[in-house]
Amino acid sequence: GNSVTQMEGPVTLSEEAFLTINCTYTATGYPSLFWYVQYPGEGLQLLLKATKADDKGSNKGFEATYRKETTSFHLEKGSVQVSDSAVYFCALTRDTGRRALTFGSGTRLQVQP
């Protein structure tokens, strides 16, 4: 079945640093890929998505490109802010189960002023 592997955290950066959170996946078929963000005490919010190979999803300065050849969907941001501190989840749609999501384990990002 489908699976997602994320880099372990926490990732600690200084404000304005460059961010990369690695995500690789295994899947059958052609899943859609997502990044969700969870701020402290809240549920998950969709950050960005990509639905086919070479698509780039972007939102709030974050970007990720659907790389089928390397089965990756790494999250990047050029200059992080303290307000970006959160847990980030990479996810993909399953090929069964009405497109329920399979999630990675999450990566906690801490941005220091």
Add this chain to the structure above:
Amino acid sequence: DVKVTQSSRYLVKRTGEKVFLECVQDMDHENMFWYRQDPGLGLRLIYFSYDVKMKEKGDIPEGYSVSREKKERFSLILESASTNQTSMYLCASRSTGGTQPQHFGDGTRLSIL
């Protein structure tokens, strides 16, 4: 905006109790999902529903059941709560359509004593 509302943010129950977690969405979505979130494990799918009175097991259904009597409401039931069911529970919904994302509630943090 889609709104997914979970009835309780925090809940404390005792071992052996029957526990109900409620979720309501306001966008007429066909598909609804229950996940549990545990540190280091990401989110795992418990059950999902693709129509009124229709349900399917996810990855970890043991000890849980669900009910969907109306399209907007999806309930998770712990038949006889146990301490290993202490967790964060997240409800999500999505419309039918290949690339539509899931929308999440804020979660219910459940403690079983």
